[in-house]
Amino acid sequence: MSKLSYKKLFKKMIDIDMKNTGLMEQANISRSTFYKIKNGENVTTDVLLRICNVLECDISEIVECVEE
Template sequence: MQRQDKRKGRQRLGLTYNKLWKLLIDKEMNKGALQREADLSPTTMSKLSKGLSVNTNTLVRICETLQCDISDITEISKNPTIERKEDRSNA
């Protein structure tokens, strides 16, 4: 079921990190190594794993660590696979 923005009647877009996980596999790197090398907190790693929003500076640090562009680790999706926590509580 697609989510609608109640205020404007528009479909909401979501940010996915699927490309990040694929890039880690290609670079033969696990999440723990990314966490250490990019100096990410366990909370931030949890948010990424759940598809939740993180700070833009965090995404930049990940890009610096992996030597890539932000478009290499994120993607805007019309059908995000993981709902945000607050969206679930409003259902």
């Protein structure tokens, strides 16, 4: 079974020196939604696209499908 992994997102944030709160503010993401991402839970594509807009990247650069 596959699931989504957000490891790429957190690596990208480290690479550009962006803090969690900075991403939440700029992408207009609630704390609870951010913690869903942090815990590997599902979020809407709208949230992922807002993150992509802030980071100026493609969705494949922040999320990947991995086997459990």
